[in-house]
Amino acid sequence: MSGLMRYRVRHQTTYRYGGDVAHSHQLLHLTPRDSAVQTCRSRSITLTPEPSIRREDVDAFGNFVTRLEFDLPHDHLDVLAEVAVEVCVPAHAAAEDSIPWEEVRDSLAYSGRPMREVQLDACRFRMESSYVRIKQVFSDYAADCFPPGCPLLQGAASLMHKIHRDFGYAPGSTNISTSALDAFTARRGVCQDFAHIMLACLRARGLAARYVSGYLRTAAPGADAALLGADASHAWVSVFCPPFGWIDLDPTNDVRVATDHIVIAWGRDFGDVSPLRGVIIGGGRHRLSVRVSVQAE
């Protein structure tokens, strides 16, 4: 396996409205951000109809956002995002070399002393958010993954295994507004729910972890089956893991992220990075279809 993967991604979203939409505002997270392991070579978003206003911006977490306003009546909306991305293998990080989880937890808690930027950044991802309310059940569930003195990455990896083992991948069993707690109770869900559950467990333990939205290559070379979640946008978790920094784990597929995943955006939970969200006025019932294709070059 080479150290560098090149991908072309087409992400097509289509709304068909029952009647005319008189006016609408939309917010898109469809443009991949760059990172230490990822470079976006080309990016484009094609819209039909043309919006009356289009603004490219960067949100509070450093993600690219596109804001749209449509002020003429329209009965459909097509959004086509096409990107070319290079992903390289992350630096080696041996789980047993990561810092014990309690030390990391304590280093992020308030001490009255100044914090380094990297720590303060991690603090943004260790509290409750609207999808990820922190409850005792999550702390209890994760307890045996984090015995005293356990290196953080080891604990996080065993939590990932446990979630992958205990929860069923069941498309259609949840929806985009399902909370971590509801999915936890139902014991099943899709990648979004797996990620939310893992975030809730990590944060319940006082650790910092963020929700990552992105894509997954359709089939790993030489693998028999495609990875789960490859036909749509995907989601996984990134955990703050000193001394290595942020390490991405995919609980839906029970893998440490290497070069099969393409990052679009990250935030506290799905609500911060949903690919498309908006408000329409009028329009009646609507039909939505989403198609994603990820091709390795």
Add this chain to the structure above:
Amino acid sequence: MTDARLETYLSDTRRYDELVDSSGGIREHWQPLMDALASNGAGAVRRGAELARRLIVENGVTYNVYADSQGRDRPWVLDPLPILLTAAEWREIELGVAQRASLFDALLADIYGSQRLLADGTIPAELPFGHPNFLWPCHGITPAGGRRLHVYAVDIARSADGRWWALADRTQTPSGPGYALENRQIVSRVFPDLLGDLGVRSLGGFFVALRDNLLRHGLDTDSDLAVVLTPGSFNETYFEHAYLARQLGLPLVEGHDLTVRGDTVYLKTLGGLRRVHAILRRLDDDFCDPVELRADSALGVPGLLSAVRAGRVVIANSLGSGVLESAAWMGFIPAAAQRILGEKLRLPSVATWWCGERLALDYVLENLERLVLKPAYPNQNFPAVFGRDLDTAARAELARRIRARPHAYVAQERLAFSQAPVWRSGAAEGFAARALGIRVYAIATASGYRVMPGGLARIAAEAAGIVSMQRGGGSKDVWVLTPDRKSIDEVNVAGSVPRAATRHDDLPSRLAENLFWLGRYSERCEDKARLLRATLDVRPNAQLWPLVRATCGNFVAASLFDEASPLSLSADIQRLGWCAAQARSRLSAENWRAISVLQREFHDAAKARRDARETLDALLLSLAGLAGYALDDMTQDDGWRLMMIGRRLERLKFLADLLSQRLETGEASMQSELEWLLDIGDSTITYRTRYLAAPALGSTIDVLVFDQTNPRALAFQWHAIEYSLVRVAASLGGAPDDTLDEAVAQVEEMQLSAIEGDSSRAMRARQALAEQLRGLCAAAGKLSDRLCLKHFTLIDAEIRTVAA
């Protein structure tokens, strides 16, 4: 103490007493008030309390408590005795409150900007990042004008040693300044001379400054527009939203009255879209924009945040300012004051321990029984609890919860609030002592924060009770005295705020629509009540009754009190009430009260199955009152014109319908039937004035259809409608609507001479007239639709959020 009323006023050595000093004497600054009350005689306070109660009901001052299973508004409770504060004492409070406001504004700037205070350890990162009102989409936004905190409030109370402490800060949408002003206006009527005699500072200037501050950020032209944004009439403090809007002379709007286009906020008015420069919001942070904040909010304004980001609208307070509303901040404020302002905190907070700090946690766990435990974040499912109220097991469970997530809990010292006199009526009449807290307000001005010289004092319901509006208790006016009992610049009574010239084209479309339907339902209720009352008398008449049945069809069949039937009078009265509630900001207090009373009385009558005739008589009298308010008690702008068109149009439709139904049977009429029709049409007197003979069909139709001097006749309605349509068109542009013209012309051509008698020719003439009247009725319906289309279409259809 010689004053008999004080015999019931018990001292409490654990508390500071506002009225009585430690040696049992009346404090010096209270003496003039006590003397004045004594000289007014024993009954003065009792009468004052009664008057205050009556004024509250008359002015419709309410506080809507969610907990009330009936969902009804509860009257505001105001104790007529003010609380007095000396100039020197107030100066300290004023400086302290203004300083806290400046500090919080700077804190907001930091956490929504560089977050330097988090990085350097002054403020725990857990406080903003764990708070549901910390809105990440607002991070990095610099608001137009730079100010984030425009209105600030703090609850203060006095400890046993006489010092004032801050108990809770309000930085999101502080409620109560309107109630404070309303309290002042009522108390100034209860004790008209006292405010001037004692040299009490006025509140008026504060509200002028509030409006000026909102409009300061606009383009500085006459067309600058600020609005008050309310979640709607179901909110617990809706009365205050409407009251504030009226006092400030600003339109009261709901989320769907506003629209964002091209990063600019517009108000949907009768005259089209009008740019909004500033919004005084009473809507919670995360409900304000469903595009970027809570997606399930139906109350917000889609795209509002992009307008804020572009610096094209000022929102008071800025979105996300609620993040500071947590007791957890209190322990860190003194250090922040040093760090940001380089000053010592003047108004200290009550002693607070945030359990996220190791040492604080240990202290709290050791001292649970003498502390109040509170949630650090408002979305926690954890009500504040007094440690001493818990038994051992409950205390252990609480300790476990705190240890599991220490940063989510805050402990505070219990403060024994000072006590003040309230008037207690009934058998044990006299002064009683109650715990007291005061909410003090500050607003941003170009030259810094300005503190309202007064506030909203709140008192406990019982002697040892807790001060809370939700749990009952009452309010008081706060009198800040001038040093020499003299006016400096602004002494005296209820500050009436000079109104801003609200332009006619500021009228929100939705409000106009509700006024239009208020007009239609008021008239519909009257028509139905008249019809039912007249028909009650007819029933025993075996000859007439079948005819009447045929004419009225469903109307008479629909029961008077049946709320389930959409045709019933009950149902229409409900609709009338609903439209009135939506248009409440345009109705005078008396008008609103008349509508509330009408609804209540009818509801009570229905419940008690009271005599129908008596109920209808009372209802018609009340409805006549509403008609009077409509004519004499409202600003006669385009909204009013549309309301009057609604009334006329409804009357036209009803009577044209009734007459056409009657005439199309072709049957000749009886005298008793004509009397019945004249009674429904309220034209008996008109008829008798014009015709000395007993009613004949031709002359009855003449009075009911063509008589332009009869305000009940069809002709009167269509002329009045035409006149109003011309006025509306002149004001809003375009040609007057001519939908009615053709149908009117056809009715006007009809000859009445031929309709009398039993001949088949007469029968055909009656049927022809019926046909024309049906046409008129249909045209009236069409006009209503066209008016809605023309003036109310800016009101959006369903708004929905989508996500993929």
